[in-house]
Amino acid sequence: MLSVTNLQVFYGTIQALHGISFEVREGEIVTLIGANGAGKSTTLRTISGLIRPKEGKIEFNGQDITRMPAHKIVQMGIAHVPEGRKIFPNLTVRENLLMGAYTRADKAEIAASLENVFARFPRLKEREKQVAGTLSGGEQQMLAMGRGLMCKPKLLILDEPSMGLSPILVEEIFNIIREINRGGTTVLLVEQNAFMALQIASRAYVLETGRIMISGPAYELQADPQVRSAYLGSIGKADKA
Known part of the structure; x- marks a missing residue:
């Protein structure tokens, strides 16, 4: 459904994305996890046409949308919840x-x-x-x-939906995301709460300083020692609003 190839994005002279590539298949929940500044939100904003990449290609249902205006991308069936x-x-x-x-x-x-x-x-x-x-x-x-x-939307892009919410509300939001997906909407999720994201995702990509360092089925990343050490150390915790 969505294919991102060799995406390179700059803010002035600062390179934010260093040639990242990934895909989202129809019916999946795919999550991008990583620390602040890893390039997660930049990736989403580039897909939805709010940022122009210097290099790379974004395809949606076989159509090149890399430099398509944001409102046209919405019409194509991509909704971005910022x-x-x-x-x-x-x-x-x-x-x-x-x-x-x-x-x-x-x-x-x-x-x-x-x-x-x-x-x-x-x-x-x-x-x-x-x-x-x-x-x-x-x-x-x-x-x-x-x-x-x-x-x-055919593809719903969610950027940090649990940010600032109490643990009870975090649970509710993730249940809703799961229900939306079961209703037929594909989901691309950026989330700092890696534990919750990996619980509902089909596949996951770990971003560090604008590069994809690890990728695979979500259940495999949950068991990966590097991922557990870096992102799952405070399992179940969330910031209260």
Whole structure:
């Protein structure tokens, strides 16, 4: 479904990605794990057209999207839920969700998608008319994910969905990600909570300073001594909001 080949990205003279290559197959959850500054978010932003690579190629369902404008990539079926949620705080929950459907024209289909999001996230339905900036951190993350689903993506890209959430909410968010995937949406997940990410992923890639150092089935990486030492030392812990 998604193929990334020899991706090289610079911020000025600083090279952020050093020729990384990976793939995401239809129906999978694939996770990128690594420390801050490893290049995870840069990778996602490049895939979704927010950053232009110096070299490399990105293909989605056989089509080259390397230099395609971001809004066209959304129309292709890729939705990016960014780090920090980036909701519209002065709009209501409903208005935020409808912003996610801006590339769609069929009002009946949009209404059906809205009801599907409310069914998946009942708390958003309860707060449909509430201003989004007044939601809790967990509710804002649900809203960001719901907004991403409103464009009916084939591939949902999630950047640090558990950041700043309590352990109970982290568990809930990961259960929702699993349900979204079971519903037919492929997921590319960037997550510092490596333990939780490896629990739900099919395959994983470990990034260090802009390079892929280890890759393989998620269950193998969970057992890898290097991965366990570097990323799984605080199993089950999460930062409280």
